[in-house]
Amino acid sequence: xxxxxxxxxxxxxxxxxxxxxxxxxxxxxxxxxxxxxxxxxxxxxxxxxxxxxxxxxxxxxxxxxxxxxxxxxxxxxxxxxxxxxxxxxxxxxxxxxxxxxxxxxxxxxxxxxxxxxxxxxxxxxxxxxxxxxxxxxxxxxxxxxxxxxxxxxxxxxxxxxxxxxxxxxxxxxxxxxxxxxxxxxxxxxxxxxxxxxxxxxxxxxxxxxxxxxxxxxxxxxxxxxxxxxxxxxxxxxxxxxxxxxxxxxxxxxxxxxxxxxxxxxxxxxxxxxxxxxxxxxxxxxxxxxxxxxxxxxxxxxxxxxxxxxxxxxxxxxxxxxxxxxxxxxxxxxxxxxxxx
Amino acid sequence: xxxxxxxxxxxxxxxxxxxxxxxxxxxxxxxxxxxxxxxxxxxxxxxxxxxxxxxxxxxxxxxxxxxxxxxxxxxxxxxxxxxxxxxxxxxxxxxxxxxxxxxxxxxxxxxxxxxxxxxxxxxxxxxxxxxxxxxxxxxxxxxxxxxxxxxxxxxxxxxxxxxxxxxxxxxxxxxxxxxxxxxxxxxxxxxxxxxxxxxxxxxxxxxxxxxxxxxxxxxxxxxxxxxxxxxxxxxxxxxxxxxxxxxxxxxxxxxxxxxxxxxxxxxxxxxxxxxxxxxxxxxxxxxxxxxxxxxxxxxxxxxxxxxxxxxxxxxxxxxxxxxxxxxxxxxxxxxxxxxxxxxxxxxxxxxxxxxxxxxxxxxxxxxxxxxxxxxxxxxxxxxxxxxxxxxxxxxxxxxxxxxxxxxxxxxxxx
Numbered sequence: 234x235x236x237x238x239x240x241x242x243x244x245x246x247x248x249x250x251x252x253x254x255x256x257x258x259x260x261x262x263x264x265x266x267x268x269x270x271x272x273x274x275x276x277x278x279x280x281x282x283x284x285x286x287x288x289x290x291x292x293x294x295x296x297x298x299x300x301x302x303x304x305x306x307x308x309x310x311x312x313x314x315x316x317x318x319x320x321x322x323x324x325x326x327x328x329x330x331x332x333x334x335x336x337x338x339x340x341x342x343x344x345x346x347x348x349x350x351x352x353x354x355x356x357x358x359x360x361x362x363x364x365x366x367x368x369x370x371x372x373x374x375x376x377x378x379x380x381x382x383x384x385x386x387x388x389x390x391x392x393x394x395x396x397x398x399x400x401x402x403x404x405x406x407x408x409x410x411x412x413x414x415x416x417x418x419x420x421x422x423x424x425x426x427x428x429x430x431x432x433x434x435x436x437x438x439x440x441x442x443x444x445x446x447x448x449x450x451x452x453x454x455x456x457x458x459x460x461x462x463x464x465x466x467x468x469x470x471x472x473x474x475x476x477x478x479x480x481x482x483x484x485x486x487x488x489x490x491x492x493x494x495x496x497x498x499x500x501x502x503x504x505x506x507x508x509x510x511x512x513x514x515x516x517x518x519x520x521x522x523x524x525x526x527x528x529x530x531x532x533x534x535x536x537x538x539x540x541x542x543x544x545x546x547x548x549x550x551x552x553x554x555x556x557x558x559x560x561x562x563x564x565x566x567x568x569x570x571x572x573x
Numbered sequence: 574x575x576x577x578x579x580x581x582x583x584x585x586x587x588x589x590x591x592x593x594x595x596x597x598x599x600x601x602x603x604x605x606x607x608x609x610x611x612x613x614x615x616x617x618x619x620x621x622x623x624x625x626x627x628x629x630x631x632x633x634x635x636x637x638x639x640x641x642x643x644x645x646x647x648x649x650x651x652x653x654x655x656x657x658x659x660x661x662x663x664x665x666x667x668x669x670x671x672x673x674x675x676x677x678x679x680x681x682x683x684x685x686x687x688x689x690x691x692x693x694x695x696x697x698x699x700x701x702x703x704x705x706x707x708x709x710x711x712x713x714x715x716x717x718x719x720x721x722x723x724x725x726x727x728x729x730x731x732x733x734x735x736x737x738x739x740x741x742x743x744x745x746x747x748x749x750x751x752x753x754x755x756x757x758x759x760x761x762x763x764x765x766x767x768x769x770x771x772x773x774x775x776x777x778x779x780x781x782x783x784x785x786x787x788x789x790x791x792x793x794x795x796x797x798x799x800x801x802x803x804x805x806x807x808x809x810x811x812x813x814x815x816x817x818x819x820x821x822x823x824x825x826x827x828x829x830x831x832x833x834x835x836x837x838x839x840x841x842x843x844x845x846x847x848x849x850x851x852x853x854x855x856x857x858x859x860x861x862x863x864x865x866x867x868x869x870x871x872x873x874x875x876x877x878x879x880x881x882x883x884x885x886x887x888x889x890x891x892x893x894x895x896x897x898x899x900x901x902x903x904x905x906x907x908x909x910x911x912x913x914x915x916x917x918x919x920x921x922x923x924x925x926x927x928x929x930x931x932x933x934x935x936x937x938x939x940x941x942x943x944x945x946x947x948x949x950x951x952x953x954x955x956x957x958x959x960x961x962x963x964x965x966x967x968x969x970x971x972x973x974x975x976x977x978x979x980x981x982x983x984x985x986x987x
Binding site for chain 2 (some may be wrong): 234240242246247250251253254257258262265399428429495
């Protein structure tokens with residue numbers, strides 16, 4: 234092939250791939266706009282203040298179109314009915330009767346993240362900004378709203394050590410000091426302290442104003458740990474349990490367990506603290522969420538929609554005793570919190 | 574820097590070429606462009622991977638790390654095989670095309686794929702491609718450069734290569750910002766860049782023969798070269814320095830432990846290192862040609878030593894963080910391309926691919942061992958003490974390496 238032929242061929246190839254790539258991106262952009270415009274308006278209601286008086290479910294609205302990403306509220310008596318939008322935009326939200334915490338991501342070329350306390354009234358201006366580093370993952374408040382815990386992914390990239398993940402889990406008093414990253418707490422597994430560099434802690438659920446449960450991990454192992462803020466220690470209770478969630482009566486913990494599933498998949502299970510008995514729930518799909526309790530008999534969790542192109546997800550419910558079958562509770566929703 | 578496209582490639586060891594010595598061969602620039610396009614492509618995907626895996630595939634942090642070690646080893650073995658195949662067939666371009674091609678195909682394979690294992694397989698294919706292509710590409714650079722300005726040639730190539738690595742994440746995040754949540758767009762555009770790079774390689778890079786000898790090199794011949802006296806010392810020196818080079822991932826973790834700026838902009842830290850690396854790659858390459866490649870290589874490790882000491886300090890701030898990033902960039906600029914330049918003059922042309930690959934493999938494996946070992950040290954001694962210990966060992970190793978590398982000819986241009 235002559236040089237001229239080579240250069241012409243190269244030009245043709247470059248033009249083709251450039252046009253193809255640009256065309257694909259523009260087409261996707263247009264398709265997204267169309268889907269958004271064609272999305273059925275999610276029914277909304279305006280009685281936010283009245284709703285807050287009764288037991289309700291707080292969640293992130295993921296219905297495309299109006300109010301995408303905003304925190305919404307439905308009464309527990311009619312969870313599949315119209316939702317009230319609060320105006321606050323959050324990636325992850327948690328609320329109790331006394332307080333609400335909202336993890337946000339301000340997208341840009343450099344994305345920045347914030348954890349904000351919004352107070353029970355969903356005031357537009359946050360009552361407090363808490364330190365937050367990395368991609369929001371989990372958020373929890375203690376029942377009385379005095380303690381708040383956030384988990385984020387801090388991740389690195391390098392020439393020699395590709396793709397290493399690391400989490401940060403910060404506990405703070407909503408009206409007081411930032412207690413700090415619980416990763417610095419001493420981790421004890423069967424009486425031995427573990428200091429490995431790859432030690433990670435995430436997914437806190439509070440028992441009272443000192444005790445909490447969480448996930449600890451090192452190497453390929455994870456543990457359900459019980460921790461104390463005053464003693465600054467966490468102690469492993471059992472292996473293979475992530476993102477615990479304490480039941481309202483304080484007797485059981487729902488978590489996701491990996492077992493011998495393929496990497497990146499989990500089953501929901503409930504652990505009885507007194508007997509140590511573990512029950513697999515009827516949900517057979519893989520769940521990657523910190524579960525929430527609707528009441529002492531029912532566990533809630535978010536599941537992304539099956540098709541990869543959809544950014545939406547639904548909140549599902551399943552009995553906590555391993556019987557029954559999963560049923561949808563709220564469509565187009567994520568990050569549930571039950572406010573009683 | 575004076576770059577010209579007028580040179581004809583393949584002017585290996587043209588002893589009288591006074592004018593040629595001033596220029597970087599067009600083949601080197603073209604290979605740099607190929608690497609730039611390919612690195613835009615691969616860094617685009619690499620930078621969105623953590624987000625993609627957690628947000629779309631739904632992966633917890635712990636699930637991600639498990640295959641780290643496996644592919645490091647595979648990539649190292651494949652690297653030597655790539656170098657040997659290039660030497661054996663005396664057609665490094667063909668082997669390089671296979672390497673770049675596998676990586677390009679792995680991009681488009683991301684589109685229909687669901688699930689963690691499939692993604693792991695595709696990422697591994699991409700790394701295999703990278704392992705295969707590196708040594709033949711460096712052999713091509715060596716074969717089409719004037720031996721006296723090899724350092725500069727590799728500097729030019731590494732600068733272009735790193736520019737691509739720095740642009741990749743920016744392109745990816747701009748795309749995600751323009752088309753939110755459309756990871757497919759990122760994969761398609763990444764594929765387009767990979768194809769463009771491959772096209773430049775196939776159509777424009779000349780098919781340089783690396784050896785004039787008609788006889789093919791056999792395994793025994795290559796093995797004798799590797800075990801021979803000339804290579805033994807530099808390989809030992811590379812390994813010695815390599816086991817004391819803890820990954821910059823650890824340094825970044827160490828920085829973000831005590832500096833909020835570093836923690837907030839964690840993903841940008843390596844962009845800072847890359848920026849320093851790409852701006853210094855050519856000057857340091859030229860310096861290596863003038864004062865000796867071994868000296869610059871050793872000097873780069875002195876910069877690394879300083880970086881350790883700064884990162885080990887109990888309290889830090891913005892200034893410390895920036896200084897550490899600059900030192901890491903200097904370290905890469907003074908070692909990566911310079912090592913390839915140094916090695917390629919020590920091996921006869923017909924075993925060059927294998928020779929370069931051997932040095933790179935020794936460095937990769939010893940650095941991998943360093944990362945494993947440093948992880949343990951960190952656990953036992955804490956961050957600061959572990960860094961100080963490695964710094965002390967490195968301070969002792971640098972003179973030893975300098976002694977091992979002494980007598981490597983300084984190719985001063987006449």
